[in-house]
Amino acid sequence: MLSLAPEKVVAAAAEAAATSQPEATLLIEVEGVRKTFPGVVALDNASFRLRPGTVHALMGENGAGKSTLMKILAGVHEPDKGVFRLRGRDIVLKSPLDALEHGIAMIHQELNLMPFMTVAENIWIRREPLNRLGLVDHGRMNQMTRELLQQLSIELDPESNIIDLSISARQMVEIAKAVSYDSDVLIMDEPTSALTEHEVSHLFRIIRELRAAGKGIIYITHKMNELAEIADEVTVFRDGRFIGCKQAERLERDEIISMMVGREITEMFPKEPAKIGDVALTVRGLTLDGVFSDVSFEVRQGEILGVAGLIGSGRSNVAETLFGVTPASAGSISIFGKAVTVDSPQVAMAQGMAFLTEDRKDTGCFLNLSILENMQISVLNDDHLTAGFVHQKTIDQLCESMAATLRVKAPGLYERVENLSGGNQQKVLIGRWLLTNPRILILDEPTRGIDVGAKAEIHRLISKLAGQGVAVIMISSELPEVLGMSDRIMVMHGGRVTGILDRADADQVSIMQLAAS
Structure with missing residues (x-):
């Protein structure tokens, strides 16, 4: 050790x-x-x-x-x-x-952790200490885990279930597991x-x-x-x-x-001026008991509202509530001036909303399905049905055009998504939602795990969508991305909004002060 x-x-x-x-x-x-x-x-x-x-x-x-x-x-x-x-x-x-x-x-x-097993069970899987009866000695295993975590200064309970941990905590468990092999x-x-x-x-x-x-x-x-x-x-x-x-x-x-790219990238954040239109989304006093409270803001057509804050600030939880994944305990949501009760993703989609989740593996892509199947799931609706029959040729053309627009690197639409790189998986997921022609687009960490060339492409796409009048909410942990792409920036800490800054008034220092306050 x-x-x-x-x-x-x-x-x-x-x-x-x-x-x-x-x-x-x-x-x-x-x-x-x-x-x-x-x-x-x-x-x-x-x-x-x-x-x-x-x-x-x-x-x-x-x-x-x-x-x-x-x-x-x-x-x-x-x-x-x-x-x-x-x-x-x-x-x-x-x-x-x-x-x-x-x-x-x-x-x-x-x-690659087992979600319904404990931290200790994940770290020592296939190497569990046994007692005299040949059974797993959980007491000794938990103690071994406690000592390992202490050596690495990782503050986690060995008996916590992985499913109850944040993504960042799970990452630290993976690190501890790898180190445990010495x-x-x-x-x-x-x-x-x-x-x-x-x-x-x-x-x-x-x-x-x-x-x-x-x-x-x-x-x-x-x-x-x-x-x-x-x-x-x-x-x-x-x-x-x-x-x-x-x-x-x-x-x-x-x-x-x-x-890396065989060419120069002259502009990482191609933010283009966009006409700011009517208020598309109004949120007042939005609350999810025990998670976040009294969140209020609005987003206009053509505007990119960046959302910043440390992990655990409630950013992703607000996005999930806006999309109906976890319905709010209190507060109101209005879309183009009309009050809407968003209690399911189906309601959100019917109102013209789309939501790119931060975890493409667990809550985004269907890894064992093809690119086509992953994309078309968002448009298998009445617009492409006749008497219960799918207009498959039309859908195929839409998906093929979208994959080409996003420059998805793959042999074809029938390639399984699990065979793609992480960046191309992200592009497939973005493509799925763009096919819905959203009026309000929520992006949670849209460029996480994406290389520098693909980042520039996605930034350019986001800017183009804003130019077409889409209201964009972009959550990101990368401050240069938030500062480079946003018209305004909402900062959260401890489940509350601590400030909303105009682009001209924002810098890394002012954002971090609000994120830590």
Whole structure:
């Protein structure tokens, strides 16, 4: 088990590990890897190297092959061909158990916890301590978990059920589970996507301690600002191929973007002026007992209302109540001046509302269904029915046009969504709702886990929709996104609205002051 060191010792050891390793001490070496899925070449002659005692960032657009290569290293997928070496010796990885036995553990972007089991049961699954009768010793298992969480300074109850935890808390459980294997190689796939700023700092502290202990960390991220703080080296993939590897301290942001997308992106937040029209949505005193209270605001046609606040502030809960997922305890909702009781998503959709949830895996996409099936579910209504028969050809054309507009990378509409990258899954989900031609569009973390190129595309699309008169509510944990895309910004803390700022008056400091007040 990892023994944590004081911060100064950790920093010194990490620096030494990052600068003194010769090439002969490579921990992981990957060469000539190819992997295909039906109709898609995910990896083409890919290569990668990892030195012990370093944090190696892996970057690229969605669909670049990053996660696929890491899932091969973790034993989830088998390569079509390629060579894998651990400390200079060839290895074959046919299953996640093979990978763990070789000291390779992975924290997946899409969390893989058992929701109806406890924190302790999830961490020690298949490794539970047994008593003299051969039964699981829950007391000892909970104590082992308590000690592990204390070492990592994670404040969670070992006996809490996963289903009762927030997404960020579940992420910390995944991290603790991976560390519990005491693996030499730890792969982290977008580990900060659901974490608050404080939790990110906590995670980085854990990573530095692991690096100081000689572990090799492979860190997949889309967040440029994380590279300077945590990475020693950066490898970029594009279209399944290795593009280059450089020292993190020598890489400039524009150079990374150019390597990732093969072109320059001149404008990350293409906010276009839009005519602000009539009030589309009016909310007064909206309350959900025990979650949020007295939330009041309005959104006009053509306006993008950004919603900011720390995780747990109630932002997503307000969005779910607006869409009827969790009907309000009190308050009123008016749509274009008409009072409406939104007690179900069906009512919300009938009023021209659409809602992109923050968790595309659990509450968004149907992963085992095709792109077509995921998109068309929103338009299988009376507009496309005659005597009970579906106008399938018309629906197919609509979905195909939408997939092309959003640049969904896939062999065709019949490709299963689970085979797509996270960014392309997000595009399919956005496409589903855009097919409804919404008058009011609620977006909860629309670019979470999305690469820099796809982010710019989605931002451009949001701006275009506002220009067409759609009223947009955009919830985001990324302050640059909120500041760059919003006409006004509503800030929440502790289930209450703490302020609404005009675009011209908002900056990161003013938003964080309201978010923490």
